[in-house]
Amino acid sequence: EILMTQSPATLSVSPGDGVTLFCRASQSIVTNLAWYQQKPGQPPRLLIYSASTRATGIPARFSGAGSGTEFTLTISSLQSEDSAVYYCQQYNDWRMYSFGQGTKVAIK
Amino acid sequence: QVQLVQSGAEVRVPGSSVKISCEAPAGTFKTHAITWVRQAPGQGLEWMGRIIPLRDVANHAQKFQGRVLMTANTSSTTAYLELSSLRADDTAVYFCARDRTGVFDPWGLGTLVTVSS
Numbered sequence: 001e002i003l004m005t006q007s008p009a010t011l012s013v014s015p016g017d018g019v020t021l022f023c024r025a026s027q028s029i030v031t032n033l034a035w036y037q038q039k040p041g042q043p044p045r046l047l048i049y050s051a052s053t054r055a056t057g058i059p060a061r062f063s064g065a066g067s068g069t070e071f072t073l074t075i076s077s078l079q080s081e082d083s084a085v086y087y088c089q090q091y092n093d094w095r096m097y098s099f100g101q102g103t104k105v106a107i108k
Numbered sequence: 109q110v111q112l113v114q115s116g117a118e119v120r121v122p123g124s125s126v127k128i129s130c131e132a133p134a135g136t137f138k139t140h141a142i143t144w145v146r147q148a149p150g151q152g153l154e155w156m157g158r159i160i161p162l163r164d165v166a167n168h169a170q171k172f173q174g175r176v177l178m179t180a181n182t183s184s185t186t187a188y189l190e191l192s193s194l195r196a197d198d199t200a201v202y203f204c205a206r207d208r209t210g211v212f213d214p215w216g217l218g219t220l221v222t223v224s225s
Contacts, residue, residue: 034212043214049213096155096169099153
């Protein structure tokens with residue numbers, strides 16, 4: 001099983017600031033990585049796939065980067081509605097997909 | 109817009125089974141897999157497995173070996189997740205999602221399964 005590790009666990013950020021979330025895979029997953037946003041009481045929403053491609057309707061302030069084992073999700077100019085938990089997920093191993101444990105982003 | 113409609117909340121006693129459903133548009137059933145993910149209260153996301161309805165082929169995480177059954181009815185375009193030998197730590201919200209080669213979008217709203225004596 002490919003283990004996904006996210007950091008930090010929590011972040012507190014002021015509106016308008018930028019923030020970078022990190023995700024590390026236990027082995028190379030090339031660019032087979034997705035990011036999801038989950039707000040309380042809602043299902044996750046796809047933000048990014050193929051490590052850096054924004055999903056339909058996702059604002060340009062969300063950007064993904066990385067390959068191999070190291071990945072980032074950057075939110076530029078944080079908005080109040082960006083308060084959520086963010087998960088990375090690898091899909092390189094079709095037999096066993098896996099998620100990171102999540103990063104909670106709170107707005108100050 | 110693609111929507112996945114899940115069945116309602118369930119309450120079960122330990123040792124019993126539960127079967128929940130996920131209705132998807134016909135197009136989704138013909139071209140994509142349906143994946144199942146669960147989330148225990150206050151916890152993260154856990155991938156359980158997926159089924160490719162058109163091929164009636166499923167695979168699941170080793171953790172659920174012997175307890176999980178994923179099926180699909182192509183006539184009703186509905187996928188099913190059955191989990192048996194339920195334990196208290198199976199209490200969770202169970203989500204289905206359209207699975208585009210490992211990318212999950214969109215998701216159903218989730219089905220809460222509570223296991224309690």
